[in-house]
Amino acid sequence: MTDQLLNERDLDFLLFDVLKADDLCERSEFSDHNRESLTAALQTAAGIAQEYLLPHNRLLDEDEPQFDGKTVSIRPEVKQAMTAIADAGFLAGRESQEEGGIALPETVMLACMAYFMAANPSTSGYPFLTMAAARLLKNFGSDSLKEHFLPHMQSGRFSGTMALTEPQAGSSLADITTKAIPADDGSYRIKGHKIYISGGDHELTDNIVHMVLAKIEGAPAGVKGISLFVVPKFLLKEDGSLGERNDVALAGLFHKLGYRGTTSTALNFGEKGSCVGYLIGEPHQGLKYMFQMMNEARLGVGLGAASIGYRGYLLSLDYAKGRPQGRSATSRDPLAPPVNIIEHADVRRMLLAQKAYCEGALALTLYGGRLVDDVSSAPQAEADEAQILLDLLTPVMKAWPSEYGVKANDLAIQVYGGAGYTREYPVEQCWRDNRLNPIHEGTNGIQALDLLGRKVWQENGQGLTLLHKRIQNTLSSAPPELEVEVKKLDALIKQVAAVTATVGAAMQKSGPDVALSNAASYLHLVGHTAVAWLWLMQAAEAQHLLKATDASNDEAVAFYSGKLQACRFFYRHELPLVQRDVDLLMSGDTTTLDMQSNWF
């Protein structure tokens, strides 16, 4: 079984040939770095993934965290991995050196995280949640809160969580009922129940810092009354050392299909009436703050889905190359030796589809990282553009990889055949782990509503205009060998524009119900368009590099040829499927809207 987590050459190609990540080092924010140091960071991440994450991925799945009514026990390898990631500086990977970080661009940081996710998504959950919580605190917390918590979160001594969901509300945050009552000392007393809180309790770190959404007494109804609080598991003394246990209690663990190593908890806040919380930023602005973090988390979900998909792809590729079985359709001599199954066209189809999905999804999410970097480091006009495009594409970058990552893992199982269905082989775990990604951080249905109900219309629809413009740049600079793909993508982006105009006019005229009932089709259409664009970018670069490569360099020739073929596959086998979506949207299909609940 291969221990390859991602294709290093592919990552190098995506980061430096396609996304020009090293150009970022010319900007002051990333001036500590050069291509060598970025590559070194990637190698460090790859090394940690191999040494500290991969070896216990299956063990943790089989021996998931246990709650004995008092404490949660987790295999010791998880803490060791958390420590290794912290010690290498990744918990503050994106912060400047003055802020205790290593100032990595998000583009490269995501690639590092991709290694961790491919190796062990469950264990990766703990550091990733901690990083997200720390950034939320850093961006919106008071100096005092930052001083008390941030250094410990960045060093891995404290971990973090996001506490949003409540049993009665689910995805509808407007309906949360967790209360925050002002106390005399300026803090609050929190009271309520939260569920599905990943990393919500464990003994991995000295303290757990919960980022909790709650409503201050008397706040407006709905999402406009939501505030954000820091609620530590242990209160801190004046000197910053650990004080008494806060009134946050673990009610129980959920037992998941996959991602079993990340505890999913039900937490009770303030059962004894003494749960201390500290307001972050202004009252009633909590959802806005949370969404900044959430948008990064959504990109992270897409990246994780791509990474788990990628790992499954490499595993099934390795299996297909080494498993002899059967013969070709034209060579049925039973005495001839069997061929490796990669020689069967249908197996190659399943591998090509995985390659097209996972390398496409990885490219898309790394592109998202590049946009994040441009927002923070590019000249103002470019930064503004990047922000608009990032807002538009965030639901796509969450949903598309999470849908196609699971599909890729499904194909990986199928390549293995009967073996893939057993727990003796690793691909079934990839499939189970990845299945969380279309659900958490906003289900894909919610991403679709976010895209068609909000994002495309923001800033007067500039996002789509910008996407169109950038796609046109790719089209006009593509080499002549890609003429067919250029024509297809050109036609497609025009269809997207036409669909959007038609749907927008219909929404103006008759309200959003019909259009939003087909939001899933719109998300699929824009997702396929974005991934087709990223594939054309890759193919164009591969074509250029192929021409410049000595024909005797077999490995390079094979790599670029594979990129070109995967691009062709995506355009021929995948892209035609969106015609269904175009037709449904253009015709204002009302099939799901007309369906009555009692007709089922």
Add this chain to the structure above:
Amino acid sequence: MTDQLLNERDLDFLLFDVLKADDLCERSEFSDHNRESLTAALQTAAGIAQEYLLPHNRLLDEDEPQFDGKTVSIRPEVKQAMTAIADAGFLAGRESQEEGGIALPETVMLACMAYFMAANPSTSGYPFLTMAAARLLKNFGSDSLKEHFLPHMQSGRFSGTMALTEPQAGSSLADITTKAIPADDGSYRIKGHKIYISGGDHELTDNIVHMVLAKIEGAPAGVKGISLFVVPKFLLKEDGSLGERNDVALAGLFHKLGYRGTTSTALNFGEKGSCVGYLIGEPHQGLKYMFQMMNEARLGVGLGAASIGYRGYLLSLDYAKGRPQGRSATSRDPLAPPVNIIEHADVRRMLLAQKAYCEGALALTLYGGRLVDDVSSAPQAEADEAQILLDLLTPVMKAWPSEYGVKANDLAIQVYGGAGYTREYPVEQCWRDNRLNPIHEGTNGIQALDLLGRKVWQENGQGLTLLHKRIQNTLSSAPPELEVEVKKLDALIKQVAAVTATVGAAMQKSGPDVALSNAASYLHLVGHTAVAWLWLMQAAEAQHLLKATDASNDEAVAFYSGKLQACRFFYRHELPLVQRDVDLLMSGDTTTLDMQSNWF
């Protein structure tokens, strides 16, 4: 949580309104029955499923069979269920009363099995394998073998298995190496290793009767040298009582992703050189015999996939009807009470897709049952037609439901959201259990090769001509309300004919490689066509019955309206996707064929 396994009204509609199963009672083979007795059989099956199968479905998943190196232990409920199924006569459900059976038509028998599968696929495995092995023995075994084994298999005292797969050969049966050496007494000594043998060892029954593929010494190479043997776990004495242990040893259990309650075993035959086997039928004809059983098993796999899909659909429907969350897009008042999630269009889309997939797949596989009944009981010309059509559609009836059953279960998880990802809810098990179905009894890739490489060309392509003719009958008798769907299906079946002609000509001219590299697309195209046909049949019947129904009969009106809407959904949202397949096949796409192994 609902304990509804299938929609009884739907089953009644499919069996009696659409497939006219009661007409079968006019034929001598089924003359013991009438509609009442068939309905009684269905109710008996439903009752057994509720009482003996459903309650331990999750328990068995969590507490899978264990092998301590000596014996396999399985939860006691499995044996109780096996006994209940046997006592109700279902193990010999299709045999005549003289043969100890209850002479049920296959159409109805499949519907009974659908209840068992929906309730507990793992436990159902044991009786179903026993039934398949018994029918193999009945059709091809000597009188002596039948006399010794058959009554005990039909009573449930003995169980049966199918032992085909070997570690080095996998799906390539030509490469099996298990040997059969003639002994002086007319029996054989078997020697070899088999894997993935479901039900291969346990203590549920007094004896286990393995149907083993092996090669007699000196047999021709490849599939032409395969013979079929009965290899019991315990030899029988002259008087038929249990004798000594045969030389069949359990090497170990495989641990599966789902279907955990059905033991999957590695068996060693003849480690001590004394494994006794009895030849079934003629030497070297084993694969032919096995394929008769296999074809029925493939229909059973499709049915099982539809049933597990159906169960997940009903569970998610029940959840969606009772789970309040969020508000409609046009009613954002946070003080308004939340609506049940079934009111959200995207949830209805996911439920409609499940309904279209599962009721479509169930209709298709029950139609397969009707073909089986026509083969055995219709006048000769009709029986011949049914056989040709059954041969053509078998790969479709196996592959389509197994692909779309898993998709349906995926959507069921998504409807539940976070809850669906936990093992506290049942849909994740449906998804895991169902994932076996695209793999076993010939992977879907093999079904595609079987369809495009063999089945469509058999009998001079009569199968497709017959399908076309039957579809035309449905089209010409459909009510005017279905005009749109009639036109679409008419165009589609003509496209199928055109694609087949083009592909056939290309295969004649240039060999099969290009065509077969797109076999998956052909299978998808024919599968969608067949299911679209079954949906039109259902819609036509529903439209007729709707007209004849009193408008005050809310329940009936809702049921028929739902059938019509699901049909519309399939035609609008699913059917357009096959245009991709048509284009790939018509253009002789070579993308997967051109891909080189070292380019990955």
